Amino acid sequence: MAEISVIEHIHSMQLKWSPTATGQFTSLLHDLILSAKIISRSVTKAGLVDILGGTGNINIQGEQVQKLDDFANSVMIYRMKNCGVVCALGSEEEEELVIIDNAGERGNYVIFFDPLDGSSNIEANVSIGTIFSIYRVDDNTALTKENILRKGSEQVAAGYFLYGPSTMLVYSTGHGVYGFTLDPSVGEFLLSHENIKIPETGKYYSVNAANYDKWAKEDQRAVDMFTHGGYSLRYVGSLVADFHRTLLYGGIYSYPADMKNKNGKLRLLYEANPLSFLMEQAGGLAVNGQGNRILETMPEHVHMRTPFIFGSVREVEKYRSAFG
Ligand code: AHM
Ligand code: MG
Numbered sequence: 001m002a003e004i005s006v007i008e009h010i011h012s013m014q015l016k017w018s019p020t021a022t023g024q025f026t027s028l029l030h031d032l033i034l035s036a037k038i039i040s041r042s043v044t045k046a047g048l049v050d051i052l053g054g055t056g057n058i059n060i061q062g063e064q065v066q067k068l069d070d071f072a073n074s075v076m077i078y079r080m081k082n083c084g085v086v087c088a089l090g091s092e093e094e095e096e097l098v099i100i101d102n103a104g105e106r107g108n109y110v111i112f113f114d115p116l117d118g119s120s121n122i123e124a125n126v127s128i129g130t131i132f133s134i135y136r137v138d139d140n141t142a143l144t145k146e147n148i149l150r151k152g153s154e155q156v157a158a159g160y161f162l163y164g165p166s167t168m169l170v171y172s173t174g175h176g177v178y179g180f181t182l183d184p185s186v187g188e189f190l191l192s193h194e195n196i197k198i199p200e201t202g203k204y205y206s207v208n209a210a211n212y213d214k215w216a217k218e219d220q221r222a223v224d225m226f227t228h229g230g231y232s233l234r235y236v237g238s239l240v241a242d243f244h245r246t247l248l249y250g251g252i253y254s255y256p257a258d259m260k261n262k263n264g265k266l267r268l269l270y271e272a273n274p275l276s277f278l279m280e281q282a283g284g285l286a287v288n289g290q291g292n293r294i295l296e297t298m299p300e301h302v303h304m305r306t307p308f309i310f311g312s313v314r315e316v317e318k319y320r321s322a323f324g
Helices: 006-017 023-043 068-082 117-126 210-214 217-227 239-249 269-279 315-319
Strands: 086-091 109-117 127-135 157-163 167-173 177-183 188-193 202-204 252-255 285-287 310-313
Touching: 006 023, 006 177, 006 188, 006 285, 023 068, 023 117, 023 127, 023 157, 023 167, 068 086, 068 109, 068 117, 086 177, 086 269, 109 117, 109 217, 109 269, 117 127, 127 210, 127 239, 127 269, 157 177, 157 239, 167 188, 167 239, 188 217, 202 217, 202 239, 217 252, 239 252, 239 310, 252 315, 269 285, 269 310, 285 315
Parallel strands: 086 109, 202 252
Antiparallel strands: 109 127, 127 157, 157 167, 167 177, 177 188, 252 310, 285 310
């Protein structure tokens, strides 16, 4: 069987869908992949080299150890700043948007990322990941907040790297969802999941049930339908892992608003938008607490949060029916 590397795949998609492309996008993906390989290397060694500790620890190279999420953030920022094609970035770990001007040369891409999603699980060796969302801006667009913060429907690509039993990349450029698995023996991501489609229905539902008493009546009613409807509960507490399972097996995930997190907990730009883009591309649905498309939300600020419900068409419609 011919093995297709991710860069080969990106090239063939570009030839098919954007034959006049300049190569900037491929270059961006290349640097993203390199960042993820570096992060993956550290995640894999986490228990061995004491990278789990806070700053002040010394690793086996005799260097100061950063916490893994700080490390992932600095790897991503360094590579995105230096790849030459990104003009602005937003990170879950950074207070403000970062505008990048490489000696007057301006790239055409804006990227938002969650450098290490699910980081509360690191010490337990549970799957975690890096989520990214990419937009294009033309040369003449001023890099103001208003021009940079756009609806998720305008993303040109989105995806995630999953650091689990194997390291995977799942991405879409708006022409289907493709999954690649890192083969450590050749150091490449190879195509393993072609044109992923979420099953129309699935038997799992995924919620933090401990928040039940803090949810609105509508969300309680919706979740009751699954609890008492023959479904099984699965909840990792690492969004990227919960998303990946839902994408492959079907079913539903919900993180609604609650009394503590009045606008939900998950972030629109780093988590909900890129995952909604993938979910819709895979034939599923992704909606907010009103049952409206996440991808139609106009971001109010860079760290905006949103209730987030996604999954198979049948289960999301069922959830929505509880909204009346
Ligand atoms: P983070 O780890 O990037 O801060 O993301 C937040 C995490 C998600 O990965 C996960 O789905 C969610 O928080 C779990 O929240 P809770 O512990 O409230 O169930
Ligand atoms: Mg996160």
